[in-house]
Amino acid sequence: xxxxxxxxxxxxxxxxxxxxxxxxxxxxxxxxxxxxxxxxxxxxxxxxxxxxxxxxxxxxxxxxxxxxxxxxxxxxxxxxxxxxxxxxxxxxxxxxxxxxxxxxxxxxxxxxxxxxxxxxxxxxxxxxxxxxxxxxxxxxxxxxxxxxxxxxxxxxxxxxxxxxxxxxxxxxxxxxxxxxxxxxxxxxxxxxxxxxxxxxxxxxxxxxxxxxxxxxxxxxxxxxxxxxxxxxxxxxxxxxxxxxxxxxxxxxxxxxxxxxxxxxxxxxxxxxxxxxxxxxxxxxxxxxxxxxxxxxxxxxxxxxxxxxxxxxxxxxxxxxxxxxxxxxxxxxxxxxxxxxxxxxxxxxxxxxxxxxxxxxxxxxxxxxxxxxxxxxxxxxxxxxxxxxxxxxxxxxxxxxxxxxxxxxxxxxxxxxxxxxxxxxxxxxxxxxxxxxxxxxxxxxxxxxxxxxxxxxxxxxxxxxxxxxxxxxxxxxxxxxxxxxxxxxxxxxxxxxxxxxxxxxxxxxxxxxxxxxxxxxxxxxxxxxxxxxxxxxxxxxxxxxxxxxxxxxxxxxxxxxxxxxxxxxxxxxxxxxxxxxxxxxxxxxxxxxxxxxxxxxxxxxxxxxxxxxxxxxxxxxxxxxxxxxxxxxxxxxxxxxxxxxxxxxxxxxxxxxxxxxxxxxxxxxxxxxxxxxxxxxxxxxxxxxxxxxxxxxxxxxxxxxxxxxxxxxxxxxxxxxxxxxxxxxxx
Numbered sequence: 135x136x137x138x139x140x141x142x143x144x145x146x147x148x149x150x151x152x153x154x155x156x157x158x159x160x161x162x163x164x165x166x167x168x169x170x171x172x173x174x175x176x177x178x179x180x181x182x183x184x185x186x187x188x189x190x191x192x193x194x195x196x197x198x199x200x201x202x203x204x205x206x207x208x209x210x211x212x213x214x215x216x217x218x219x220x221x222x223x224x225x226x227x228x229x230x231x232x233x234x235x236x237x238x239x240x241x242x243x244x245x246x247x248x249x250x251x252x253x254x255x256x257x258x259x260x261x262x263x264x265x266x267x268x269x270x271x272x273x274x275x276x277x278x279x280x281x282x283x284x285x286x287x288x289x290x291x292x293x294x295x296x297x298x299x300x301x302x303x304x305x306x307x308x309x310x311x312x313x314x315x316x317x318x319x320x321x322x323x324x325x326x327x328x329x330x331x332x333x334x335x336x337x338x339x340x341x342x343x344x345x346x347x348x349x350x351x352x353x354x355x356x357x358x359x360x361x362x363x364x365x366x367x368x369x370x371x372x373x374x375x376x377x378x379x380x381x382x383x384x385x386x387x388x389x390x391x392x393x394x395x396x397x398x399x400x401x402x403x404x405x406x407x408x409x410x411x412x413x414x415x416x417x418x419x420x421x422x423x424x425x426x427x428x429x430x431x432x433x434x435x436x437x438x439x440x441x442x443x444x445x446x447x448x449x450x451x452x453x454x455x456x457x458x459x460x461x462x463x464x465x466x467x468x469x470x471x472x473x474x475x476x477x478x479x480x481x482x483x484x485x486x487x488x489x490x491x492x493x494x495x496x497x498x499x500x501x502x503x504x505x506x507x508x509x510x511x512x513x514x515x516x517x518x519x520x521x522x523x524x525x526x527x528x529x530x531x532x533x534x535x536x537x538x539x540x541x542x543x544x545x546x547x548x549x550x551x552x553x554x555x556x557x558x559x560x561x562x563x564x565x566x567x568x569x570x571x572x573x574x575x576x577x578x579x580x581x582x583x584x585x586x587x588x589x590x591x592x593x594x595x596x597x598x599x600x601x602x603x604x605x606x607x608x609x610x611x612x613x614x615x616x617x618x619x620x621x622x623x624x625x626x627x628x629x630x631x632x633x634x635x636x637x638x639x640x641x642x643x644x645x646x647x648x649x650x651x652x653x654x655x656x657x658x659x660x661x662x663x664x665x666x667x668x669x670x671x672x673x674x675x676x677x678x679x680x681x682x683x684x685x686x687x688x689x690x691x692x693x694x695x696x697x698x699x700x701x702x703x704x705x706x707x708x709x710x711x712x713x714x715x716x717x718x719x720x721x722x723x724x725x726x727x728x729x730x731x732x733x734x735x736x737x738x739x740x741x742x743x744x745x746x747x748x749x750x751x752x753x754x755x756x757x758x759x760x761x762x763x764x765x766x767x768x769x770x771x772x773x774x775x776x777x778x779x780x781x782x783x784x785x786x787x788x789x790x791x792x793x794x795x796x797x798x799x800x801x802x803x804x805x806x807x808x809x810x811x812x813x814x815x816x817x818x819x820x821x822x823x824x825x826x827x828x829x830x831x832x833x834x835x836x837x838x839x840x841x842x843x844x845x846x847x848x849x850x851x852x853x854x855x856x857x858x859x860x861x862x863x864x
């Protein structure tokens with residue numbers, strides 16, 4: 135019976151082991167995802183993956199990356215790649231290990247991690263081969279030559295030669311595998327070769343490539359290490375950067391007396407995460423940065439129409455750059471670390487606890503401090519070089535208590551009485567400004583008769599008000615404003631008139647009757663139009679009477695026969711005149727800044743009106759007026775609100791004995807340079823009229839038509855210009 139039980143147990147174990155073997159985990163699918171600058175290779179397992187596979191490079195071909203999976207199999211032999219991956223080959227071993235050989239077209243950084251049930255290999259496409267010189271900017275910094283030399287003492291030298299001065303660079307370690315990295319900022323790689331072997335017990339090879347192009351060009355130099363730490367130093371010779379690799383174990387440090395402001399050596403610990411890291415961990419860098427070159431930033435040219443920030447509540451951080459990669463770190467340790475980097479003394483209030491998880495790369499330490507404090511609802515007080523960290527409500531309460539204490543101290547002081555007699559300002563105009571500075575115990579009295587202010591308040595407030603009075607009680611600058619009103623008039627007139635008439639008689643009295651019975655005699659009168667204007671002839675009238683409306687010359691002609699039975703009278707009248715006039719008015723006034731001034735010169739015309747048997751008289755200005763208010767700007771220019779009137783009485787066109795007013799005015803606001811002249815207004819008026827008086831029909835007859843028409847032509851040109859010239863009286 136016992137033997138049967140043992141046999142049953144053995145058979146059961148064999149069955150279970152065969153079932154487990156039958157259910158061994160397999161890689162069922164491998165596919166690619168392209169996302170921007172990254173290519174993801176995703177391995178799917180039938181039962182997921184217990185751990186991340188080991189990986190290493192093929193020493194014979196650095197482009198081949200080998201992944202080693204444990205306790206897993208696959209039905210795949212080879213699959214085609216994508217992007218930088220040419221293909222993937224699988225090699226299954228008898229010990230349960232599966233090797234995936236990734237053949238890459240070029241070397242590229244990568245990292246491996248788990249996401250759910252999948253294993254993901256993320257390949258970065260940031261490093262690019264050298265870019266030829268003719269594709270870049272001739273003014274940029276180029277890495278032209280990279281040489282590796284072996285010295286007689288066994289030490290190695292890596293010499294980087296640039297086309298100009300050595301650029302700014304940074305140095306740090308990265309993990310998995312351990313490497314030393316030099317980032318050359320604002321530098322383009324022009325080295326054709328990407329990998330250089332190094333005959334050293336500490337370095338396997340040096341790789342160089344273009345890490346970034348946008349937004350900043352970064353050339354990266356990577357040292358593949360055989361050890362966790364190496365001893366190195368950095369020197370500059372002209373346009374060359376020399377990296378000395380020491381074979382001895384002791385680390386070489388640069389003496390402090392060689393540090394200069396121009397070549398500042400900043401020693402700090404930098405936590406850096408490699409693209410190859412498979413797990414998030416805090417990397418402690420023990421090797422110091424040997425050198426960071428400080429490059430001044432050129433100021434941008436100020437543009438006239440550039441947008442300007444008038445006010446901003448944004449904090450401006452100016453602290454030295456630091457990097458923090460932390461997970462669940464104690465906030466007290468983090469604050470201590472920041473205080474050490476900032477060179478500050480630190481006090482942390484009791485009861486301050488919390489954890490910090492962050493990934494901050496090269497940001498000012500004061501910004502990092504603010505972010506960490508805000509995330510833990512804490513505040514800070516910086517007094518001199520002592521940084522105090524506490525809860526925000528406690529610090530706010532203390533600040534409020536300190537403010538109340540300061541106010542109480544100010545109010546508890548002795549009261550001082552001050553009297554000031556003002557010379558330029560009016561006490562009533564500035565009393566409102568001064569009252570805003572009084573404390574609760576303060577009083578302010580004014581005496582307008584003597585222009586005196588009496589202040590009673592604590593000493594500190596009286597001192598402030600006294601200084602304000604010194605600023606406000608200053609003389610205003612004066613402005614002299616000169617106006618020139620230039621008015622020119624030109625007119626001309628040309629009149630031409632004609633008058634003519636006739637009279638004829640035929641009868642027995644004169645013996646010139648006709649031989650006919652009818653008509654035996656007749657009389658023709660061509661003098662029926664009486665002459666009201668023009669020349670009066672002996673016939674007493676004219677047949678065509680078109681004299682000039684106004685004339686300065688005339689001629690009359692009378693013709694007749696012997697018996698005086700036929701008479702012809704004719705008269706010509708003509709006028710031509712020209713006139714020019716120029717009127718120049720120059721009102722001038724001087725006034726203080728921001729004070730209105732006016733000057734008036736002219737006549738007042740009495741105008742009488744009769745209403746309800748009552749005669750009332752009012753006066754209307756017909757004068758030249760200048761009203762101006764100047765304002766002197768901080769730049770020395772002058773803004774003026776100007777109103778000018780130039781009204782004249784027209785006595786040539788009286789209406790019920792009262793002359794009409796010809797009005798000319800301008801009202802504007804202008805900006806003028808000190809001593810400059812501007813035209814604030816102008817009027818140009820042209821009148822030209824022609825009048826023809828003709829006998830209908832006959833005036834259009836060629837040649838003789840002038841006997842039946844008179845002409846009148848009148849023209850007037852008027853021009854008005856107003857000039858303003860302000861000057862600051864100094």
